[in-house]
Amino acid sequence: MNFNLDLATHPGRVFALAALLPLLPVVVLAITRVMRLRWGRLPGYLAIAAMLGAMACSLWGSWQYFHEVPNDSRWAESTDWIRIGSAKPDTPAAALEIGYRIDALTALLFSMVTVVGTLIFVYAMGYLSEPEASATGQLHTVADTSGSEKYSRFYLYLSLFAASMLNLLIADNLFQVFACWELVGVCSYFLIGFHTERPAAGTAANKAFIMNRIGDAGLLIAMCIAFTQFGSFNIQDLIAAFSGGLPAGMSQEMWILMGLGLFLGCAGKSAQIPLQTWLPDAMEGPTPVSALIHAATMVAAGVYLVGRCYPLFAPEVLLVIAYTGMLTAFVSATIALVQTDIKRVLAYSTCSQLGFMMVALGVGGWVAGLLHLLTHAFFKALLFLCAGSVIHGCHHEQDLRKMGGLRKAMPITAFTMLIGVLAISGTPLFSGWYSKDRILSAALGYGLANPMHMLLFLGPLVVAGMTAFYMLRLWFLAFSGTPRDPHLHPHESPMVMTIPLIILAIFSICVAWGWPLWNAEASKLGHLLELAQPPLNSPKELRERLLAEEYHLMAGGLALAAAVIGALVAWSKYGRRAPSSKQLAEPKGVFAEKWYFDRLYDATFRRGTVKAAYAAANLDKSETRRSLDGSLNGLATGSAWIGSRLRLLQTGNVRQYVLALALTVLGLLGMLTWLTR
Numbered sequence: 001m002n003f004n005l006d007l008a009t010h011p012g013r014v015f016a017l018a019a020l021l022p023l024l025p026v027v028v029l030a031i032t033r034v035m036r037l038r039w040g041r042l043p044g045y046l047a048i049a050a051m052l053g054a055m056a057c058s059l060w061g062s063w064q065y066f067h068e069v070p071n072d073s074r075w076a077e078s079t080d081w082i083r084i085g086s087a088k089p090d091t092p093a094a095a096l097e098i099g100y101r102i103d104a105l106t107a108l109l110f111s112m113v114t115v116v117g118t119l120i121f122v123y124a125m126g127y128l129s130e131p132e133a134s135a136t137g138q139l140h141t142v143a144d145t146s147g148s149e150k151y152s153r154f155y156l157y158l159s160l161f162a163a164s165m166l167n168l169l170i171a172d173n174l175f176q177v178f179a180c181w182e183l184v185g186v187c188s189y190f191l192i193g194f195h196t197e198r199p200a201a202g203t204a205a206n207k208a209f210i211m212n213r214i215g216d217a218g219l220l221i222a223m224c225i226a227f228t229q230f231g232s233f234n235i236q237d238l239i240a241a242f243s244g245g246l247p248a249g250m251s252q253e254m255w256i257l258m259g260l261g262l263f264l265g266c267a268g269k270s271a272q273i274p275l276q277t278w279l280p281d282a283m284e285g286p287t288p289v290s291a292l293i294h295a296a297t298m299v300a301a302g303v304y305l306v307g308r309c310y311p312l313f314a315p316e317v318l319l320v321i322a323y324t325g326m327l328t329a330f331v332s333a334t335i336a337l338v339q340t341d342i343k344r345v346l347a348y349s350t351c352s353q354l355g356f357m358m359v360a361l362g363v364g365g366w367v368a369g370l371l372h373l374l375t376h377a378f379f380k381a382l383l384f385l386c387a388g389s390v391i392h393g394c395h396h397e398q399d400l401r402k403m404g405g406l407r408k409a410m411p412i413t414a415f416t417m418l419i420g421v422l423a424i425s426g427t428p429l430f431s432g433w434y435s436k437d438r439i440l441s442a443a444l445g446y447g448l449a450n451p452m453h454m455l456l457f458l459g460p461l462v463v464a465g466m467t468a469f470y471m472l473r474l475w476f477l478a479f480s481g482t483p484r485d486p487h488l489h490p491h492e493s494p495m496v497m498t499i500p501l502i503i504l505a506i507f508s509i510c511v512a513w514g515w516p517l518w519n520a521e522a523s524k525l526g527h528l529l530e531l532a533q534p535p536l537n538s539p540k541e542l543r544e545r546l547l548a549e550e551y552h553l554m555a556g557g558l559a560l561a562a563a564v565i566g567a568l569v570a571w572s573k574y575g576r577r578a579p580s581s582k583q584l585a586e587p588k589g590v591f592a593e594k595w596y597f598d599r600l601y602d603a604t605f606r607r608g609t610v611k612a613a614y615a616a617a618n619l620d621k622s623e624t625r626r627s628l629d630g631s632l633n634g635l636a637t638g639s640a641w642i643g644s645r646l647r648l649l650q651t652g653n654v655r656q657y658v659l660a661l662a663l664t665v666l667g668l669l670g671m672l673t674w675l676t677r
Helices: 013-020 023-034 042-066 104-127 145-170 174-192 199-230 235-241 252-269 278-284 287-296 298-308 315-336 342-362 366-393 411-424 431-449 455-479 495-510 524-530 539-550 552-575 594-621 628-649 654-676
Strands: 076-084 094-101
Touching: 013 042, 013 094, 013 104, 013 145, 023 042, 023 145, 042 104, 042 145, 094 174, 104 145, 104 287, 104 298, 104 366, 104 495, 104 524, 145 174, 145 287, 145 298, 174 199, 174 235, 174 252, 174 278, 174 287, 174 298, 199 235, 199 252, 199 278, 252 298, 252 315, 278 287, 278 342, 287 298, 287 342, 287 366, 298 342, 298 366, 315 342, 315 455, 315 594, 342 366, 342 431, 342 455, 366 411, 366 431, 366 495, 366 524, 411 431, 411 455, 411 495, 431 455, 431 495, 431 524, 431 539, 431 552, 455 552, 539 552
Parallel strands: none
Antiparallel strands: 076 094
């Protein structure tokens, strides 16, 4: 792979160019920060321009890809980055490669990330103009002179975040994926903890970073197994090795272990049980960051990698993926039922929807799961940006119990957020309906073929009803009725924030449309994904898919019934009349305590680790001879004493030196004579 663009021969290079464009503002802003230059709003314009360029490149590349017969020689290239070991002909060196590979999945997700990312970048300019309190208590906007350092830093991190995700999407090997994976993780750390003056933000950033490192350990194990077994990190080479079933020389146990390691990494990034607790706490970051993490970048990476490496998972691992997703979807939905912070409702909703995607992938609904990843990105970005608009208009108030009646003061936000709520609830003809319908169809087909696993359909069906309830509960509490707090004084957000809301609302309605509109299987987006769908490996998988198609209408009807029931319950409790004081009281119970996951982890891991660290620190700092510091200090003192004594031998008398040398030689000759006799 050379650096000549040559798009006529290699049109796939336009995606590589798009992935590198967001790095331009990263370099420029890093230099300006070192030079301590104040650019006002210019960093935002530079970052948006780079994202617009990336979006234009990706849309052109996707149009080219879907209008020609796919040819890997035109859409995939790689080159050696580092060679390891000997380069002799009989022992060729192993190579770590860097490259790209474009298929239907990559093209669609790449376009989604650039479109959603660009809208979030634009929205952030308006959101950051709201005055906020500094550590000294003075009000300023992040974009003005007193906050320009934060403004520049924000867009630097955001641009690096986008570049990392885009490079992850086009990477053709696990080593490159892992490098970008870690860059996404460190960017999330910087952005979640962006408000450094808030202790809660630092704690949330640390939590996200540590929880993801647990998952990354599993991914590293899987990579080591893959490289040991096949001598390559290239994803297509690994998939080809499994095309005929379990490769010769690899045990079933090793295959399962490799798949579990891969999934553990994906579970960390996509916040699946038991590594889900970091995602709701990530709400401490600015709302545009929440939208980017939850909709288009970080959490999408885990589901994407499961889909990209799908043939590498043993059937037993796919079952683990399905049940993990089902449990995550159910537990997160129950917690969302009682949340009172507008952003945390959406955070737990994200965990739940990611669980839906994992269920689909686990039961063989590859297209369904990844279609939901695409549609979810648009309406979840819309919902988060609407929540940010509410927070902006209510002067940083996030408690739903203090809102009410906002639709009159914020009509655009209210209407666009209602569209997002309807989309995520699975309302027919909205984008979420097409993908959720296919997920439940795939789960029902799997359950009918494997009756002992029917829970994989019943669980998501119940969650579909809960989703409609808690999302409409959020909308009714925020926008319907009359204002509950006379001190809020809400106002509509500026056009730089509302225009992205309107565009995302349009996508949330029609991005998955096909013809006829009322047939979820006719989704054009779904048909495009089918171009990259892995082939069936067994008659059992074929039977599950045929049952899913046969009972599609039944699954869709049950899903719609569950959503309608959830919506009616929400309307009767929160929409038909003003909520009671009991309904607005502080929630209690298992759901409010988040199923005690945080308390469990705190008791079993955090407290013990912190106590051990303090004990080690106290021992280390102790000045007794038994401590580490005492031992090291004693060693240093002893070395100094020996040196001071040896220094006395340095007299400057040459005859003494010659005598010492002669005695040393005689001693060595005597020792050799004794050893050889």
